[in-house]
Amino acid sequence: MKKILAVTGIRSEYFILQPIFDEIIKRNDLQLKIVVTGTHLSPTFGNTYKIIENDSYDIIKLETLLATDSLSGRSKSIGIQVMGLTDIVLREKPDWLLVLGDREESISTATVGTYMNIPVAHVCGGDRVVGNIDDSVRHAVTKLAHLHFPTTKENGDRILKMGEEPWRVLVTGNPALDSIRKQPDLTYEYINKQLDTELSIDKPFILLIKHPLSSEIEEAGEQMKVTLEAVAELGLNTIITYPNSDAGSFDMIKVIDEFTVKYKFIKAYKTLPRDIFVNLQRKAALLLGNSSSGLLETPFLKLPVVNVGNRQKQRQHAENIIFVPHNKEQIKDAINKAIYDENFKNICKNCSNPYGDGYSGERIAKTIAETVINTKLLNKQIVY
Amino acid sequence: MKKILAVTGIRSEYFILQPIFDEIIKRNDLQLKIVVTGTHLSPTFGNTYKIIENDSYDIIKLETLLATDSLSGRSKSIGIQVMGLTDIVLREKPDWLLVLGDREESISTATVGTYMNIPVAHVCGGDRVVGNIDDSVRHAVTKLAHLHFPTTKENGDRILKMGEEPWRVLVTGNPALDSIRKQPDLTYEYINKQLDTELSIDKPFILLIKHPLSSEIEEAGEQMKVTLEAVAELGLNTIITYPNSDAGSFDMIKVIDEFTVKYKFIKAYKTLPRDIFVNLQRKAALLLGNSSSGLLETPFLKLPVVNVGNRQKQRQHAENIIFVPHNKEQIKDAINKAIYDENFKNICKNCSNPYGDGYSGERIAKTIAETVINTKLLNKQIVY
């Protein structure tokens, strides 16, 4: 019976991890505890730890997020996190640490695992999102982690090129698809009641998720504004979820709040229940913004995407995505194309999907369970 | 005028950095502040911050080292360090962060630089020391740092293979050689007076430096014991400096103290002044243990090395080094060979030196001064 200590710091990350948690729980050779930290414990970001608690997992709270949107606040929070995680690991004595992606939680957890000699399993490594510190952090975590579960072959190959030993790398697909696969269909009625909206099958609506870039913090508010102006001029129903807690997000939220007061057809939510969110993805005419789900999840759902700005630009993607700069007219044109251009809509319906088959969680849980913890696992060697 | 904030956590690291500091100070387009942290501020490790203070640098003290030799203590200290460094960077607003190697300070500093958008210059990256978490940490720092100053071509090539952009990498040689080059010769008389020893040109003596391995903590005391038994049986004058503050060091120090009480010809020192240490390297018959100076500095000095155990084993080295396991007889044989085998001594005298010409500091200072700080520098891209 091996004990896995997973660490999650933000809602979006939790939704990718959750299908893995599900499969861990199912096995009788693994047990799971989850450290909830970062934005999960902040009312500003919707106290999303409650979602995890409601999902009946065994959680340990670790408050780390400083009440600032400065760069120093993020950096200092990592120190607070490393301190608290160390205390928890010392107490829990887990066999494995499990972490995902490229945020503060991943570098904190990988550092603690490395120094405390606990193997670290890393999900979603090898990816590439140019124009962001996330790339540096993700690759640094790869150099610290002991098992790698990249979502695509391209990402797995990148991990190998960085010198990781091949037996440490397993391409599993994106676990987020597992949860989309399993999510039951909801009616418009149900959704409208939950969100206080008037969505219907006759009226195309936009799902909008947009995060600030660490390299373009000063422009964050303006970038949100130009995007919402495009939406407002088109007069299309739009559902927004709030950006992540990165530097710049406060400015974005301020702009969102102004638009939702002014335009009734634009609605914003701090956070959305997972079942609602997936069904919105199924029913929306397009996904607008720069969310990573635009690349990762939409090919599985065959949903058109309009990606605004530099984020996600150089990442692996399918044919269902249109890239536009922060220019109102170009955004409007792209939205119109995604909704009305039958040719493009057809391409989307048949687009390729590099992100797997919706059975990633099972593969990851099985591999962790079956990997022997020994010196070979713990002593990493670069292959060249 | 660019401000450089360098971070150092341990004596051995400071001695490699110091020649760079010297060259930074000389330039009128750079200014320098040094954060002294980690073992530098611990009386157990000789309060070595005083060396840096005496060298007249402008220092900022940051206490981080927990009074434990547990793995958790090291891990938690990193959190304390990230918190304190962030506060200091917020206040100092440096243009560059400068850090070396693969210890706690390097991963802390690189993380803070990454999240606070300050470029990080990393010295001694790309190296490979199998059997230790240092490798993981060093390569993770490489993935975070913005300029790389590896000491050898082999190390530089390894950095390039990991996907770093070529313009970020400059092979400079090992800065420690700069300081060896500049160090004046001291007489036996002077050294004996300082150390309360009776060294002389007629009697070969051993310089012994041995550190614990993170993967062999439990054996640390025993490893030191077997090494000292070999020395004791040979009855050779031996000068020891204490191990680093890694897990296991307390056990090693206990063994050292037992042997120095028992054998007058074995002497141990918490720390040695740099000028004394270099002159001991020049005058010793061999360097024994597993110190990295055995690989890095001895080819420049043409000093024979007996490396005991797994540390340093797979690193790049010259022909002046004999590798032996923790076996008393094999250690004794190797010491005898290093002192008495004329053939081997001849090889040492003519050994190759991959670690440069003693002018590394100048190259590093110049490159930092001349590198423009812009988006290209700050937004790292992996080449594949």
Add this chain to the structure above:
Amino acid sequence: MKKILAVTGIRSEYFILQPIFDEIIKRNDLQLKIVVTGTHLSPTFGNTYKIIENDSYDIIKLETLLATDSLSGRSKSIGIQVMGLTDIVLREKPDWLLVLGDREESISTATVGTYMNIPVAHVCGGDRVVGNIDDSVRHAVTKLAHLHFPTTKENGDRILKMGEEPWRVLVTGNPALDSIRKQPDLTYEYINKQLDTELSIDKPFILLIKHPLSSEIEEAGEQMKVTLEAVAELGLNTIITYPNSDAGSFDMIKVIDEFTVKYKFIKAYKTLPRDIFVNLQRKAALLLGNSSSGLLETPFLKLPVVNVGNRQKQRQHAENIIFVPHNKEQIKDAINKAIYDENFKNICKNCSNPYGDGYSGERIAKTIAETVINTKLLNKQIVY
């Protein structure tokens, strides 16, 4: 030349400290640095460090506030603060620490001063505000501090009874009155332009400041609601400033935002410039809520006060204050009395003022400058 390191964590506290800072700056035997921390560095609370920066003081930023309104968040922030303050004190080597009141900053600073052997001057000790942890904290700080500057004779007597040596205690009056005294008069026109209001001499308006109680966190939102309902039913112009960052404040802010959207005559501000605020106090018909300025400042200004709830209840006050529970009708009655009852208004005009003459800052600065730092000062003795 003695160096004073003052610590401030919240706007309200800064406004009381600022007149002392002014007098410190004026003296040529004292120099001042200010650590800005806590809510000052949070966008949620208006980034009020900028006010201090604009006042041209030499500030050191220390980010400590966690992005939560949980009790644990407050507690953990104190740990972060003690760590950061220690680093700063180690570096700055101040001769004195200066702190005020009963918030996190006061206990952190007094603890650091005690352990680092730096004398601590404490302003506003000896006060009593039942129904709040503030009392415990304030009295604990008194037991740690080396000089006490209570605002009233009653508070000074309480400090003496707690066993403090009499020579450590000087009743100075409330420094906040210094700044009220010095604040120039502003016209309605100017104020209306700044606040986007339509205040005038003919229309009585309410100034509303209400904070959550640590012992009544669950009721915080409801308490704000009943207060605002009273105001809404009377239809009186009302100017609100946001509550402090204590647990419960998020709920209060939510209620405030609902009312300001609904009623045009209710306006809320995250923070108000000091000159505007003082002039609103001079011009308002009454102060409503539970702000400490209701007790401390209004007798000097002869302004009627309606204090709602348990906060401030057992503190020393003058005759210009009406205490009411969280009952809408009683609040309305009290407001009407404060605005229209000529007899009560007359009492207010002639009320006593236990809080001093507006020259407290000068007394405090002088006493610190003239107190010799020796063993007698540093070794505290209880008198019984």
Add this chain to the structure above:
Amino acid sequence: MKKILAVTGIRSEYFILQPIFDEIIKRNDLQLKIVVTGTHLSPTFGNTYKIIENDSYDIIKLETLLATDSLSGRSKSIGIQVMGLTDIVLREKPDWLLVLGDREESISTATVGTYMNIPVAHVCGGDRVVGNIDDSVRHAVTKLAHLHFPTTKENGDRILKMGEEPWRVLVTGNPALDSIRKQPDLTYEYINKQLDTELSIDKPFILLIKHPLSSEIEEAGEQMKVTLEAVAELGLNTIITYPNSDAGSFDMIKVIDEFTVKYKFIKAYKTLPRDIFVNLQRKAALLLGNSSSGLLETPFLKLPVVNVGNRQKQRQHAENIIFVPHNKEQIKDAINKAIYDENFKNICKNCSNPYGDGYSGERIAKTIAETVINTKLLNKQIVY
């Protein structure tokens, strides 16, 4: 079933708390977890957490002690402790916090309890030890704690004078006496075997415990030296235990090590098992130094004490104690008096004992179990 979270940071404190723990465990309406922190987890101080672990209590490790003997190190460790304790309290949700005395742990725990609204029971408050920051800290903890268990009537009265409500104060006696009472007698043979000594009933021996004073750090080494010179000149068997981890202790330990190497009849131990220590107290001719056990425990044991220096000077004590300054001849005279002056030895045999009857633990456990946790308990009021 109420959960009590006790916090202990040092061996000496644990031995006073342990009898309370014993009584808590015995009750079926209380459960106990113990946070071990501070020096307990440092190899320099003997890793004394193992004693607690061996006593079969349920412990939670919290590493906090910085590897320095600077004042800043102590101060910063408090911040680390507040952070870690907060995390633990958030997770454990205890009904009570239990803490003792005047060290870092007491102020950390009382602060966390105050801010997290968990009642704090404080043992050994109200005491007075002039010439030390301990007094300030102890009284500050009294102002934060919710129940007080002073050891003597004099201390209880002091707590009441400080304004605490009488129902919060119960004089219980010193719990350390419970454990002395219960400790079985050991033979000289057994002790000699354990300690590698040659103690016997015919040869008077000295038990020496001496700690540095925070106000006399610079003199710590010299103070130990003059005390040991007195002992050395008298040639009496002497058993030393190492000082606490306060600033100055490193210098003291250095001096101790010099004397134990030089004089075979002087023996020093990092730590002693409790049963050995109590039996040494029973058999010793006198207790020398400045240990608080000299005042607290010796009247119960009728053991003569020679207290050197300012520590303990103004504390409540019985007639069995001789106070001398750091003067070799005066120390020698006092030792001779304690061993050979029949009159003084008679006084010691019949001395009064203000510290109770050895049944304190039971009283404390019972009171905590029976105290209702409500607003009255949590909302502290000063009585004047």
